[in-house]
Amino acid sequence: MKKIIIRMITIILLLGCVYSTSPGQIEAFSSQDIARGAFGDDVIELQSRLQYIGYYTGTIDGTFGYGTYWALRNFQDKYGLPVDGIAGLKTRQKLIEVSQYDEKYVKNNMNKGNKFTYYGSKPLASQVEKGTGKKENVQLPAKYSEQDLKLIANAVYGEARGEPYEGQVAVAAVILNRIEHPDFPDTVGGVIFQPLAFTAVADGQIWLTPNERAKEAVLDAINGWDPSENAIYYFNPITATSEWIWSRPQIKKIGLHIFCR
Amino acid sequence: MKKLIFVLVYSVAALSIFSYGKSVENEQLSIALSGQYASKMTDASAKLEELDTAVKKTLLFNEADGSSKAREDIWRLSSDIKNSVSSLPMDPSFSTSWMNYLGRLGNFAKDANHATDNAEYHRVMKLASKNLRSMADEWGVATADMVGGGLSIDGWKKRLDADESSHDWAGMGTTVKQYTESDFPLTASESDSMKKKDLKEMKDPKVTRDEAVVKFKKLFPYLSNETIGVEESKPGSPYPFYHIRFAEEESIGYIDITEKGGHVLSFLAERPFGKESLPFEDLKKKAESFLKDAGYKDLVYEEARENNTAWHMVYVRVEPKYGAKVFSDTIHLKIAKDNGGIVGLDASEYIRKEKTEQQPITQKDWKKFFHSGVTIVKEEYAYVENEHLEQRLTHYFTVTLDENGKIGTYAVVVDTETSEVIKTEKLQ
Numbered sequence A: 001m002k003k004i005i006i007r008m009i010t011i012i013l014l015l016g017c018v019y020s021t022s023p024g025q026i027e028a029f030s031s032q033d034i035a036r037g038a039f040g041d042d043v044i045e046l047q048s049r050l051q052y053i054g055y056y057t058g059t060i061d062g063t064f065g066y067g068t069y070w071a072l073r074n075f076q077d078k079y080g081l082p083v084d085g086i087a088g089l090k091t092r093q094k095l096i097e098v099s100q101y102d103e104k105y106v107k108n109n110m111n112k113g114n115k116f117t118y119y120g121s122k123p124l125a126s127q128v129e130k131g132t133g134k135k136e137n138v139q140l141p142a143k144y145s146e147q148d149l150k151l152i153a154n155a156v157y158g159e160a161r162g163e164p165y166e167g168q169v170a171v172a173a174v175i176l177n178r179i180e181h182p183d184f185p186d187t188v189g190g191v192i193f194q195p196l197a198f199t200a201v202a203d204g205q206i207w208l209t210p211n212e213r214a215k216e217a218v219l220d221a222i223n224g225w226d227p228s229e230n231a232i233y234y235f236n237p238i239t240a241t242s243e244w245i246w247s248r249p250q251i252k253k254i255g256l257h258i259f260c261r
Numbered sequence B: 001m002k003k004l005i006f007v008l009v010y011s012v013a014a015l016s017i018f019s020y021g022k023s024v025e026n027e028q029l030s031i032a033l034s035g036q037y038a039s040k041m042t043d044a045s046a047k048l049e050e051l052d053t054a055v056k057k058t059l060l061f062n063e064a065d066g067s068s069k070a071r072e073d074i075w076r077l078s079s080d081i082k083n084s085v086s087s088l089p090m091d092p093s094f095s096t097s098w099m100n101y102l103g104r105l106g107n108f109a110k111d112a113n114h115a116t117d118n119a120e121y122h123r124v125m126k127l128a129s130k131n132l133r134s135m136a137d138e139w140g141v142a143t144a145d146m147v148g149g150g151l152s153i154d155g156w157k158k159r160l161d162a163d164e165s166s167h168d169w170a171g172m173g174t175t176v177k178q179y180t181e182s183d184f185p186l187t188a189s190e191s192d193s194m195k196k197k198d199l200k201e202m203k204d205p206k207v208t209r210d211e212a213v214v215k216f217k218k219l220f221p222y223l224s225n226e227t228i229g230v231e232e233s234k235p236g237s238p239y240p241f242y243h244i245r246f247a248e249e250e251s252i253g254y255i256d257i258t259e260k261g262g263h264v265l266s267f268l269a270e271r272p273f274g275k276e277s278l279p280f281e282d283l284k285k286k287a288e289s290f291l292k293d294a295g296y297k298d299l300v301y302e303e304a305r306e307n308n309t310a311w312h313m314v315y316v317r318v319e320p321k322y323g324a325k326v327f328s329d330t331i332h333l334k335i336a337k338d339n340g341g342i343v344g345l346d347a348s349e350y351i352r353k354e355k356t357e358q359q360p361i362t363q364k365d366w367k368k369f370f371h372s373g374v375t376i377v378k379e380e381y382a383y384v385e386n387e388h389l390e391q392r393l394t395h396y397f398t399v400t401l402d403e404n405g406k407i408g409t410y411a412v413v414v415d416t417e418t419s420e421v422i423k424t425e426k427l428q
Helices: A002-021 A041-052 A066-078 A089-098 A103-112 A146-160 A165-180 A188-192 A212-222 B002-058 B068-086 B092-111 B118-147 B153-160 B169-183 B188-197 B209-219 B280-293
Strands: A233-235 A250-254 A257-260 B227-232 B241-248 B251-258 B264-270 B299-306 B310-319 B324-336 B342-346 B374-385 B391-403 B406-415 B421-427
Touching: A041 A066, A041 A089, A041 A103, A066 A089, A066 B406, A146 A165, A146 A188, A146 A212, A165 A188, A165 A212, A165 A233, A165 A250, A165 A257, A165 B251, A165 B264, B002 B068, B002 B092, B002 B118, B002 B153, B068 B092, B092 B118, B092 B169, B118 B153, B118 B169, B209 B227, B209 B241, B209 B251, B209 B264, B280 B299, B280 B310, B280 B324, B280 B342, B299 B324, B310 B342, B324 B391, B374 B406, B391 B421
Parallel strands: B324 B374
Antiparallel strands: A233 A257, A250 A257, B227 B241, B241 B251, B251 B264, B264 B342, B299 B310, B310 B324, B324 B342, B374 B391, B391 B406, B406 B421
């Protein structure tokens, strides 16, 4: 029994040594390269560390856009690293060497939605202001805002939460198709709140909190998916009261909704 | 017994007070809303008069310079009325045609310049003026009760229903549609653009339902073994397609494949995702290998966005003559972070390949063109659609500008022939 325990301890210690000396592993970031378009904890740490040493002056939000990209390139240039705007192993190691990261401070402020910075040259307490609440952490195409995402997700959840995923993406796509169409208002809010346009607005269900599935469906639509095949209307044939809607040319049926032009 | 009566009386009294309070509140809300709507209607009526006057003012001049202020007014007023109409509860057939007409009127006035045929401008605007006058009168009659306070919002909504309507909204909608067709018919570029969107020019041979399923199985062998349902698109679809639904283990989704040529329009699969995440470079390689195997060989990587469970990647077609990216011909891919599986493909824009034409490239001193604080970080050729829906060859610049200590990044798109700036977009 003793032998087994000793062997197990030896194996664990050996594994520990291998793990700690592995060249791909550094103590803070995950093992992945971080490039433009990325989002999440690695990006939060990257932005924080760059800001700590004064290279990044933007908001720490976990989304790797151009602001982070130029800050990273400047850092790489200054420290004689290959200037490619990608946080590879050497760049991450150098960042860890020359900066600090107070994860608790950063994440706590992000969760509270505070307005904050993380410069190493100033006391942290002086860098925090009360904000407007936690923000969504998403990567969106340039022409859409986080508010657009929220509003469309509310509409999709209110209108189609019982529908298949494809049907939810299609409802989001109809909203986006209307924005581009000359017969409709050209903003997300204008389209969604156009009187008599959506049942969920009329009965208040638009104000229900959308789930992750509805948000994911909106993200897919915003990123170019349109299962409705260019529809600008849809209706539920069981509940529809308007005769006019039946006159529209129909494209396809998804779940309970018929999508039309 | 006495207690029971007391409780009952008390409950009835409380309920009565509550329901009275609610009905008063509802009435107040209804009055406030009626006021808002009446105000929007009055506003639209007043602006319709102003719009009519502005249209007439532009008819005073032979040269575009003389009418520039009035043309600006037409664009602004038509946009304002469009906003008012969009925020009113209206008959959908009327409001959509009315907004379309106003948009086209505004754009026509905005686009008129030195190059515009003056006789043609006068012909169109004379017609528009006549039609606007007639619409203003119709609108005045249709909204008189609501504006005059003689109609509640409920009454207004009931009137919109065909059965109780005292006003022929659908007829008004048809009239405006006719005005649009006579005053602002589709331009050749608009017509081409619509044809492309509706895949009218696709001449590929028809594929059968079984061939479409085979195509799906070839592209996504790991998703196409179990339940598959195939439907044809409905007759109103601008282009016929097969709608294939599948359910394989935990994945469910659909793929739409055109009947002509068997091209993939779009595909999406939904499944539970693991928490692990493959490196981006590995995912990109998988994406590119998939595209190559699927026969999409004239694409280059453009951009990618990471979200919780997947990366959305964008690839654009490259036109060989200039090596220019064609931004209207894109393919979108959605790739699962946990195993690199393709969970989404949208190729509808790629199917509608744009016709790109050769175009002169005039050289320019870009250092003089941009302000001294601007740095050009990338320059490439790209075909981009201008506001007349024409594909133009452009210099596609990525530039930076120091904005009070922060670096702003912009895409600036300049026509290679005319040097017109087609688009300036702030990049995130």
